[in-house]
Amino acid sequence: MDHLHMTHEQACKLAPIEEPARQEFFMERCRELLNAHMAQYGMERCSFHIETFGCQMNSRDSEKLTGILEQIGFTQVDTEDADFVLYNTCTVRENANLRVYGRLGQLGARKKKHPEMMIALCGCMMQEPEVVEKLKKSYRFVDLIFGTHNIFQLAELLSVCFGQKKMVVEVWEGTDKIVENLPVERKYPFKSGVNIMFGCNNFCSYCIVPYVRGRERSRNPEAIIDEIRRLAADGVVEVMLLGQNVNSYGKTLEHPISFAELLRRVEQVEGIRRIRFMTSHPKDLSDELIEVMRESKKICPHLHLPLQSGSSRILKVMNRRYTKEQYLELAGKIKAAVPGIALTTDIIVGFPGETEEDFLETMDVVEKVGFDSAFTFIYSKRTGTPAAAMEDQVPEAVVKDRFDRLLKLVQDTGAKVSGREEHTVQEVLVEEINDHDSRLVTGRLGNNTVVHFPGDASLIGKIVKVSLDEFKGFYYMGTAVTEER
Ligand code: SAH
Ligand code: SF4
Ligand code: F3S
Secondary structure (H helix, E strand, C coil): CCHHHCCHHHHHHHCCCCCCHHHHHHHHHHHHHHHHHHHHHCCCCCEEEEEECCCHHHHHHHHHHHHHHHHHCCEECCCCCCCEEEEEECCCCHHHHHHHHHHHHHHHHHHHHCCCCEEEEEEHHHHCHHHHHHHHHHCCCCCEEECCCCHHHHHHHHHHHHHCCCCEEECCCCCCCCCCCCCCCCCCCCEEEEECEECCCCCCCCCCHHHHHCCCEECCHHHHHHHHHHHHHCCCCEEEEECCCHHHCCCCCCCCCCHHHHHHHHHCCCCCCEEEEECCCHHHCCHHHHHHHHHCCCECCEEECCCECCCHHHHHHCCCCCCHHHHHHHHHHHHHHCCCCEEEEEEEECCCCCCHHHHHHHHHHHHHHCCCEEEEEECCCCCCCHHHHCCCCCCHHHHHHHHHHHHHHHHHHHHHHCCCCCCCEEEEEEEEECCCCCCEEEEECCCCCEEEEECCHHHCCCEEEEEEEEECCCEEEEEECCCCC
């Protein structure tokens, strides 16, 4: 069939209804349209660049978008100096949001000189109607806007863009659909994220994620295991199971299955040597999960367990559904079951109504648990969330002061606890050549601590035994040990 002489409406009539066949049809169509586009502008290749903001969900989505674009025939490049630039956006805090507008302004200036270039925006910000309105009004040069539920549709949407100069906007409010088996292009050959669920039902009162990612949907375990088998066959040794709250995985499936049971099945996949997961909500963390972690040979001794606040009063208003005492008890239980486990966390400072006493409760939990590291965030008001309407927002200067004190405590605690493996030999999965010194390689322990040691590119993707000679505050310097026979 000849796509060049077919309108989008005609193509839509011809396209299969079922997925992923429909998207395969549109990838083929885009390939022909892209070739025509390149011929028209005398281009040898058409390059693309995806800039990813936000969390691992977005990183994984970007790998899916990359897979689709490469299948169409675009060539990936590292900088925004590309023929097609796509921003995969985040809106969890306001500054994530502002960064996108700043960058977009610069991109618009470049497009004035290169009118043939295409600009697309997708991701969490696009799920907010005010954002799309603003883009339509003040950023007319954007060619394509789509939402978090439309990622799989990139080829279909792009084929509309090739045919017209108008801005194409497609943002679904929600979906119950999970499209399997579309192309994916991994950033790292040896490790990969694997979505096990999408969306979130928790509605923590400060958080915008449930509004922009929709209701919780779990993938079928068979689809997950199939994907992990294929990844293992393709050289992947480490998988990171992804969900906003992995501990509630599987509850809404036709044949319900627990997250712990899913982990048992992942453990069986040959070739996978390390299993990680992100994120665990404390309220749903089961004893069964702790047991599976204790028994497993592959699940990494690392748990990211977001605290958000140490004050039971604030936790209640945050709608987190656990208390300070419950959190401490849980952390204690996990540490006892998995000795040497690294605990990391997320903490918000300056939630509406947070008093000095509330804040000191947070400091107290940090001291008592001894986190290896913590992401600390200044509370950011997100329109549409219950917390945004709460009175007594904490003054900026007070928040700043608390933030600095917390950061210092977090760093000091991390420096104390995460050196626990100094002078031992541990397995390191080598990830890359060191950024600053090309004679070194950089990798991670199972508990996620970074290790640098002398080595070369041939080690990338390998698990190497390394003697951890010196702990430097938040990373180790080491030397590889050759195994004795
Ligand atoms: N699903 C994960 C978190 C996803 S968002 C969980 O429940 O743990 C990542 C982190 O961003 C959160 O843990 C929280 O600490 C932070 N965050 C979310 N909304 C925020 C807001 N409005 N202001 C500041 N930090 C926020
Ligand atoms: Fe946001 Fe809470 Fe859901 Fe995490 S669990 S994504 S913090 S609403
Ligand atoms: Fe940001 Fe969306 Fe992730 S808002 S943190 S990219 S789910």
